[in-house]
Amino acid sequence: MSQIEVKIQTNDKQLISGYIPRYMISALNTIYQGIHLTYIELTVENIQFNSSHIFRGSSL
Known part of the structure; x- marks a missing residue:
């Protein structure tokens, strides 16, 4: 049985401004x-994106 866990560490102000720490x-x-993976853990830091596209309904 597969298990996937996702954690996003941010707050509302950061997310609205286009930043995910x-x-x-x-x-x-x-x-x-x-590819068969027994266990994998990935961490990405300092993600920046143009949040205005999201609010207008455009794709990233």
């Missing part, structure tokens, strides 16, 4: 594009 994803017993 930390994004974490972990997966247990997962198959991704034919």
Whole structure:
């Protein structure tokens, strides 16, 4: 059985301004594009994006 956990560390003000300080994803017993993963943990920091596109309904 696969398990996936996603954590987004931000607050409303940061998110509205287009900033996510930390994004974490972990997966247990997962198959991704034919690769069998017992456990994986990924962390991304200092994500910046143009938040005005989201509020207008445009794609990122």
